[in-house]
Amino acid sequence: MRFTLNGRPTEVHAHPMSRLLDVLREECALTGTKEGCGEGECGACTVLVNGDPVCSCIVPVSQVDGADVVTIEGLGDDHALQHLFMNEVGAQCGICTPGMIMAAMVLQPNPSLDDVKVALAGNLCRCTGYSAIYRAIMKAKQA
Amino acid sequence: MAAVGNNVPRKDGIGKATGKARYADDLAFPGMLYGRTVRSTIAKGRVRSVKVEGDTTGLTIADHRDIPGRNVCDLIEQDQPFLVEKDVRHAAEPILLLAHESRERLNAVTVAIDYEEQKPLYDPEQSDGIFKHIDIVKGNVDRGFAEADHIIEGTYRTGHQEHVYIEPNGVIAVPENGGVAVYGSVQCPFYVIKALKSLLGANIPVRVIQTETGGGFGGKEEYPSMIAGHATILALKSGRPVKIIYDRVEDMVATTKRHPSIVRHRTGVMRDGRLVAMDVDVLLDGGAYVTLSPVVLSRGCIHAAGPYRCENVRIRGRAVATNTPPNGAFRGFGAPQTQFAVEVHMERIAEELGLDPVTVREMNALRPGDATATGQIMRDDCSALMVLDEAVRRTDFRRKREEYRGTNRAIGLSLFYHGAGFTGSGERHLNSKARLDLTERGVRIAVGSTEIGQGTRTMHAQIVADALGIPYDDVEVAQPDTSVVADSGPTVASRTCMVVGKILQECAVEMKQKLNGLAPAEYFARHGEFSVLQKYEPPDWIQWDDHTYRGDAYASYGWGCDVAEVELDRDTFEVKPIQLTAVQEFGRPIHPALARGQIEGGTAQGLGYALLERVVMRDGVMANAQLTNYVIPTTLDTPDLDVVMLENPYPGGPFGAKGLGELPMDGPAPAVVNALRHAGLDVREVPATPEILATCASR
Numbered sequence: 001m002r003f004t005l006n007g008r009p010t011e012v013h014a015h016p017m018s019r020l021l022d023v024l025r026e027e028c029a030l031t032g033t034k035e036g037c038g039e040g041e042c043g044a045c046t047v048l049v050n051g052d053p054v055c056s057c058i059v060p061v062s063q064v065d066g067a068d069v070v071t072i073e074g075l076g077d078d079h080a081l082q083h084l085f086m087n088e089v090g091a092q093c094g095i096c097t098p099g100m101i102m103a104a105m106v107l108q109p110n111p112s113l114d115d116v117k118v119a120l121a122g123n124l125c126r127c128t129g130y131s132a133i134y135r136a137i138m139k140a141k142q143a
Numbered sequence: 144m145a146a147v148g149n150n151v152p153r154k155d156g157i158g159k160a161t162g163k164a165r166y167a168d169d170l171a172f173p174g175m176l177y178g179r180t181v182r183s184t185i186a187k188g189r190v191r192s193v194k195v196e197g198d199t200t201g202l203t204i205a206d207h208r209d210i211p212g213r214n215v216c217d218l219i220e221q222d223q224p225f226l227v228e229k230d231v232r233h234a235a236e237p238i239l240l241l242a243h244e245s246r247e248r249l250n251a252v253t254v255a256i257d258y259e260e261q262k263p264l265y266d267p268e269q270s271d272g273i274f275k276h277i278d279i280v281k282g283n284v285d286r287g288f289a290e291a292d293h294i295i296e297g298t299y300r301t302g303h304q305e306h307v308y309i310e311p312n313g314v315i316a317v318p319e320n321g322g323v324a325v326y327g328s329v330q331c332p333f334y335v336i337k338a339l340k341s342l343l344g345a346n347i348p349v350r351v352i353q354t355e356t357g358g359g360f361g362g363k364e365e366y367p368s369m370i371a372g373h374a375t376i377l378a379l380k381s382g383r384p385v386k387i388i389y390d391r392v393e394d395m396v397a398t399t400k401r402h403p404s405i406v407r408h409r410t411g412v413m414r415d416g417r418l419v420a421m422d423v424d425v426l427l428d429g430g431a432y433v434t435l436s437p438v439v440l441s442r443g444c445i446h447a448a449g450p451y452r453c454e455n456v457r458i459r460g461r462a463v464a465t466n467t468p469p470n471g472a473f474r475g476f477g478a479p480q481t482q483f484a485v486e487v488h489m490e491r492i493a494e495e496l497g498l499d500p501v502t503v504r505e506m507n508a509l510r511p512g513d514a515t516a517t518g519q520i521m522r523d524d525c526s527a528l529m530v531l532d533e534a535v536r537r538t539d540f541r542r543k544r545e546e547y548r549g550t551n552r553a554i555g556l557s558l559f560y561h562g563a564g565f566t567g568s569g570e571r572h573l574n575s576k577a578r579l580d581l582t583e584r585g586v587r588i589a590v591g592s593t594e595i596g597q598g599t600r601t602m603h604a605q606i607v608a609d610a611l612g613i614p615y616d617d618v619e620v621a622q623p624d625t626s627v628v629a630d631s632g633p634t635v636a637s638r639t640c641m642v643v644g645k646i647l648q649e650c651a652v653e654m655k656q657k658l659n660g661l662a663p664a665e666y667f668a669r670h671g672e673f674s675v676l677q678k679y680e681p682p683d684w685i686q687w688d689d690h691t692y693r694g695d696a697y698a699s700y701g702w703g704c705d706v707a708e709v710e711l712d713r714d715t716f717e718v719k720p721i722q723l724t725a726v727q728e729f730g731r732p733i734h735p736a737l738a739r740g741q742i743e744g745g746t747a748q749g750l751g752y753a754l755l756e757r758v759v760m761r762d763g764v765m766a767n768a769q770l771t772n773y774v775i776p777t778t779l780d781t782p783d784l785d786v787v788m789l790e791n792p793y794p795g796g797p798f799g800a801k802g803l804g805e806l807p808m809d810g811p812a813p814a815v816v817n818a819l820r821h822a823g824l825d826v827r828e829v830p831a832t833p834e835i836l837a838t839c840a841s842r
Contacts, residue, residue, distance in 0.1 A: 031169035032162020034357070041770035043308055069567040072162035086156030089553040089736045092744065093596025094159025095166065095310040095357030117778040124770070126307050126358050127596045129747030130778050132740050 001065040005030075006074030016062035021045045023061045024071060032072035032098045036124070043123030046099035048069045053103045055122070070105075072098035080140045081105070090136035092127035099123050100133055109143035146615040147798045149735040154600040154620055155355070163357040167313040167328045172384035174313070176203065177246045178377045180387070181254045182397060183231040186263035186466040186763030190229055193239055193254045202252060203242040203381040210342060210376060215367050217341035218334070223432035223469065225342060225372040231258065233431035233468050234764035235397040237369070242377040242385050247306070254776030261765055263466035267428035268405065269314035272464030274429045275437035277444045279458040279692045284411075287420025287455030290409025295492050299484035300828040301812070304401035304751075304760035305765075306473060307775050310357020312367060312398060313388035316374035322348030324374050329367040331633035332360040333591050334626050338368035340376060347377075350626040359595040360748070361472030364635050365434055366398045395768035399471030400758060401460070402427040402439055406447070406484035411455075413725060415504040416496055418453040421516075423690045425460035425481055430469035436462040439470075441566055443477025445517060445696045446809075449485035450527045450560040451504075452513040467763050472635060474745065475808035478561055479752065486557040486813030487827060490537075490820055499534050499544065500817065504558050519695045524801070526702040526728040526791045531558050533787060534704035534726040543708070544821065556706045557819030559809040562697025563802025564638040567687030570698070575632035575679045577646035579607065579654055581672050584628040585663045586654065589674075590631035592643045593623055597804055598737035599639050605733050606644045606797045613663060626649025629676060637802025640733060641699065642679055644797040682795045695724050699793040699801045701729040705746070705810035707818045708782075716833035716840065718754055720782040720820065723811060728789040730801035735788065738803055742786045745807025751776045752808075753815040757830045 002011045005028060014023045021077035024030045024047070033054050033056055040055040047056045048070040077084065081101045084090065093098040105122050108114060117130075125133060158164035169207030184191075195204055207214050207226040214228065215221040227238045238256060243249035264270055288294060295462055314327030324341075329335055332351040339349045351371070356363065370387055377385040389397070404427050429436035444460040493503040508527035514520055534556060535541065543554045564570050578589040579721075588607060594600045604618040621628055631643045654675045658666050687694035706724040711717075725746050732738035755774045759766040767773045774780075792799025812829045819826045824839040 025169075030493070031165070032163075034166070034310065035168065036311070037770045039391070039769060041769060042309055075161070077157065077161040077163070080155065085160040086153055087150075089150075089153065089156075089598075091153070091156060091159040091741045092598070093308070093310070093356065093358040093741055094155065094164055094673075097159050098162040101160065120778045122777075124307075124309060124775060124777060125744075126309055126748065126775060127744045128740055129743035129745075129776075129784055130781050131743045131784050132736070139666035 023054040026136040084136040088136040090133040146608040175384040176242040178387035183236040188260040191257040205240040206768040212344035220433040270463035277460040282455035306362030308358030311394040315386040316378035317384040328671040332362040337550035353623040364472040401473035408488040427462040429462040439477040446478040446517040447481035451507040530704040553822035557813035561806040576629040578629040579650040589628040648797040701806040705814040707814035716836035724785040726787040729803040731799035749811025753812040
């Protein structure tokens, strides 16, 4: 399979039915994408495929053949969302954070609080009660 | 600028936000195998035979006979085996271990286990296997009941609760120097050392390194010792590193949960609402092995009379055995169960006397100078009335209480407290240590206290920076590695700030004296490195008797009042929380944003406990062991959280800080249930799912 990964053409040799999550973490050595449940419920493994957030634990790698895949590593380490997740303490234990940030990437500028809640409804956090995550995203998305 | 009291950047913030932080499953070692645990499929019986079937090429197989030392996961008691020898006491009990370099091959192996089944016991009320019994007596309840105008009774129940840290449990055991190093997602690295020493015998060197940990909430307090033992057995047998990462189902089925409880209250009250006798019976379902049940029961019983003064109190508690996976530590540690009961009971007292819920609490709330159930005299840092008054004022509680009557809106409150640190003489027995090392640039904190999301690294660094008078950035924090850091005790019991932070503050004071006016870097350049080690000294006024359960149970308490506003659909019995106001006093926040995060997160966990999180046990094992059908609050289930942090410094804590981590867990369940009572439903249990509420409505 060939796809674009964080802007770079990439070829992988995994079994076509391998989970995209495992291919990213093991073959591509990008461990920023996390596994929380393995059944698409928690969103810790969220990555962008052609701009849409998906749970990479329930996507077979063959399904991204030819697609554009972006993981948390694709944001570099100087993205506004990353700084605000740190400054607003949107990240406590941090295991849901990469998935949360990827899910928030698709929000338009100046979202309402309800927009943010709906965008993150598939991403579970057990530490924060979500409030600090909203504060981080609302600040980052202020136009 | 002072670090304490300011929202300095988290030490671990950017690593977590960029995905660079390394959790257990992110690590790989050359030649590493994957490990798997084969578990019992019955709840009680004996193993007759175990047979591994299929292709065993390259497979490492280990059972209890491969344990070089003792087959006990050493904790409070030595009753729980790492691997079943003959007797199975609960479903999902570990029997056999497998390892292979291919995960696919490993998972394809089948194991046939033949059992002689016995009749399991699941009902704690039928159990005569008592792990721990506690009696607390104050005054004379019989005399109190004789005086009382009314006697009010009730039984309250709480279910299991699963921690759902988003990172499941996992460790890697790596053979080194004739021994083993264990890397893992753990709260208490020195607990793991204790268990490994029993497993291996004293002569095999072991060390434990905490990797970045994706949440704990008590769920990674004791169970990681078991997984570390399993990975170690496989690593020693294969001679290769072995990684065991649980998937979500295994994590939910096999690891500990919050103890289910049945709490009975019988209370004597005067017509005006004054409490004159409280008789409380606490029953906890411990599951199949002792684990931490005795201390969970202890904390539960000490908090069972709530933050109230009453001359005559009797609290009797039992933690009993059932053939279910052992229950264990979970944020709050027995107190959420017993304070749920007392707070719903207080509501029923107010209802029966025709008083409003605020008045009955105001009248009975502990004030400085009052004695608790164990006879502890409250000091000036007792803030029950302060949090109650602020919560009532801020939410306009009394007006809303009237206004919502007869509508689908309802409002309820809870008043609660939480003791910080180990109970009674526990901190003295722990004898925790902390160390500060001078470095080229500043100082390094070397303690076993773990960062599990709550902000340990950051908050400790703030305390040290200010106590030394150096910039926060010049304080680094060592990764907990038991061969390097001081044993500062377990990261539990809301003690990491108040107790370990205090020892670090004292280390910094001593170091400052030794620096004699020089900056750390300057001193280092002239004289080289040195370290300072200090031990915890509990306040000298603490008196506690473990036999009579009398005395100062905790050095200090945090105080909270939660107000829940909910909307009830009277056709479907769906409850929508609209707002939760959490007013909490915990001394002084070291890092206000982190502290707020503890309250918001703990409150959300408490809301899940109140309404959503139902563990369904079938044949002694969790039947809904998936996030698909064990539901924790999502963004859409979590209401607006209005957090108020009040200050009433505790002189024995660093910069006045008390413990905070567990306090927010105690309040939401009773506040929500009391709101549902306001809506006319006689609810006495959690989780208050629609099915339960439908039953209450027909009562």
